[in-house]
Amino acid sequence: MAPSSDLPEAASRRLAEGSFSSGLSVADFAACLSMGLEPLGLVQGFCAMQWGTYGGGILAGAMAPPAVAAGGYAEVYQCPHGFVSGEHRAWGQNYEQTWIEAAWRTGFSSALSRMVEEATTLDAHGVVGVVDTETPLVEAGIAEFHLRGTAVRVEGAPAPTGSPWTTFLAGQRLAKVFEAGYAPLGAVASTSSVRVWANCVTEYALEGTGGVWSGGGQVAEVDQVVRAHGVARELARSRVRSDLHGDALHGADLYVLTREHGPGDLEIQVRLKGNRVRRVAPFSPLPVPQLTVALS
Amino acid sequence: MSATPEAPDLKAVVRRALAALEAPGTESAPTTSDLSIDEELALHSIGWEPVELVSGVSLVSIPVGWWNWGQGEITAAAEAHRHAFANAITRLHREAARAGGHGVVGVRIERAVHPTHVEVALVGSAVRPVGASLAGWETVGLCVGASFVFAPRRSVGAVLGQQTQNVELTNFTEAMYAARETAMTRMQDGALALGGTGVVGVTVEEGPMGFASHAVGFVAIGTVVRPGPTGHQRVAPITVVSLDDAAVSFDARTLE
Numbered sequence A: 001m002a003p004s005s006d007l008p009e010a011a012s013r014r015l016a017e018g019s020f021s022s023g024l025s026v027a028d029f030a031a032c033l034s035m036g037l038e039p040l041g042l043v044q045g046f047c048a049m050q051w052g053t054y055g056g057g058i059l060a061g062a063m064a065p066p067a068v069a070a071g072g073y074a075e076v077y078q079c080p081h082g083f084v085s086g087e088h089r090a091w092g093q094n095y096e097q098t099w100i101e102a103a104w105r106t107g108f109s110s111a112l113s114r115m116v117e118e119a120t121t122l123d124a125h126g127v128v129g130v131v132d133t134e135t136p137l138v139e140a141g142i143a144e145f146h147l148r149g150t151a152v153r154v155e156g157a158p159a160p161t162g163s164p165w166t167t168f169l170a171g172q173r174l175a176k177v178f179e180a181g182y183a184p185l186g187a188v189a190s191t192s193s194v195r196v197w198a199n200c201v202t203e204y205a206l207e208g209t210g211g212v213w214s215g216g217g218q219v220a221e222v223d224q225v226v227r228a229h230g231v232a233r234e235l236a237r238s239r240v241r242s243d244l245h246g247d248a249l250h251g252a253d254l255y256v257l258t259r260e261h262g263p264g265d266l267e268i269q270v271r272l273k274g275n276r277v278r279r280v281a282p283f284s285p286l287p288v289p290q291l292t293v294a295l296s
Numbered sequence B: 001m002s003a004t005p006e007a008p009d010l011k012a013v014v015r016r017a018l019a020a021l022e023a024p025g026t027e028s029a030p031t032t033s034d035l036s037i038d039e040e041l042a043l044h045s046i047g048w049e050p051v052e053l054v055s056g057v058s059l060v061s062i063p064v065g066w067w068n069w070g071q072g073e074i075t076a077a078a079e080a081h082r083h084a085f086a087n088a089i090t091r092l093h094r095e096a097a098r099a100g101g102h103g104v105v106g107v108r109i110e111r112a113v114h115p116t117h118v119e120v121a122l123v124g125s126a127v128r129p130v131g132a133s134l135a136g137w138e139t140v141g142l143c144v145g146a147s148f149v150f151a152p153r154r155s156v157g158a159v160l161g162q163q164t165q166n167v168e169l170t171n172f173t174e175a176m177y178a179a180r181e182t183a184m185t186r187m188q189d190g191a192l193a194l195g196g197t198g199v200v201g202v203t204v205e206e207g208p209m210g211f212a213s214h215a216v217g218f219v220a221i222g223t224v225v226r227p228g229p230t231g232h233q234r235v236a237p238i239t240v241v242s243l244d245d246a247a248v249s250f251d252a253r254t255l256e
Helices: A009-017 A027-035 A098-121 A171-179 A200-207 A223-244 B012-021 B037-045 B074-096 B156-162 B170-193
Strands: A037-050 A074-078 A093-096 A126-136 A142-154 A182-197 A249-264 A265-279 A292-294 B046-063 B103-115 B117-129 B137-150 B198-208 B215-227 B238-240
Touching: A009 A093, A009 A098, A009 B215, A027 A037, A037 A093, A037 A098, A037 A126, A037 A265, A074 A249, A074 B037, A093 A142, A093 A200, A093 A223, A098 A126, A098 A142, A098 A182, A098 A223, A098 B198, A126 A182, A142 B012, A171 A182, A171 B012, A171 B037, A182 A223, A200 A223, A200 B046, A223 A249, A223 A265, A249 B046, A265 B170, B046 B074, B074 B103, B074 B137, B074 B170, B137 B170, B170 B198, B198 B238
Parallel strands: A292 B238
Antiparallel strands: A037 A142, A074 A093, A093 A182, A126 A142, A182 A265, A249 A265, B046 B117, B103 B117, B137 B215, B198 B215
């Protein structure tokens, strides 16, 4: 986690003295002004993270993966054939890469809290139009997390008392969220990472090898991979849900990346992000939509 | 900046909403959705609200040796495709039901056919009714039809004889027609099996399979609908002339 107040001295000075800056487009800028949100500054947070044992140890098949020790998801897939040969994958496993998830969580939340800290320095009520990027640096296992957004003050509101709220939305879309009776609380994101080390059946199904061992030429679902996909998505979603504390996640973005490191060695990464919003006014129902035909 | 006439009290709405955050939130069950606010409002106006972002995934193997030599339909590929969609849809339904949803809207389909397996991933927002549904037509489900067919290889004599001519490769045309008919029939049979009367929003994807030189594929996917209890409601759209300028960038011709 980010240590408290690690904002560079120069940054504090720049934020205190300079002109205002904003990452908003002209349209979003205009929409923010019409909502009474006054841009104070483009605020940013960075964090470069390295994660350790990237799948190490497990490939030898001799050690229990760290996921087990950490209480993460792990499931063993035994070969149904009995002893075949030394090259036969008699054993397979799905396991959660908890150390990667932890590194990601630390990287994202440190960058987020550093951005929020800059906003606090500006006496902002909130940060709108948050953009997050995650860039691999130098070599595998190192990534830079960069979050940026526009700190805003609410016109005519008392000085902020707590930490500024954050949202990925800006402009018209944010205005509509307010009009629909919601208030933004935070940009939330979660991740999950599940590694699939295929057993013989899974490998044959994916690689199209195996002859007599691959299920007699029948069409069949590849249970091990399907299960890993299901678990990875469920983990990401339950993590985001636990961050919601009864509020709603609006405009969720589910992104799934499947990487094949080698034959029968897959990694499934899930990122789920969205805007935590709270209903503060009842839905004022829209009139039944009226159909129009545009003549231009 | 003065408030626009369309949103006279937007500033007050924003101030009130943010002030309301000071009060403790109600610890109700959280909801998640990937809908935009426009979609959520439109959905609400016809009696539905989102509850949970749900997904369903399936991956089904195709046994070796089906793609490169043979005649007629590549049945194992079609069967794997059907199986993968059926399982993914079942899982999507199961997740939606667990979250208290009555249906899933805005389903995004990711689909890939590999030589050895078919992959299907569905993501959408589960919804539940709030008030009476106003829909004149009901959506019943997704239906999918897929067919993969061999284009028979031409004889060596035919290849040599046709080399310098403009000719239609009837083997490919015919294979495409066969795949199209089978896939569309399967999709429409799927609609009937769900009790629907029609399929809307059909998308088709067709063409040669990149990894097999003499195989073509045709996949059709759509949404099954049937008239609701109120039956079809006549819609009378109003014609409007939009004053939005379609040109978004500087156009030098306007200076002439």
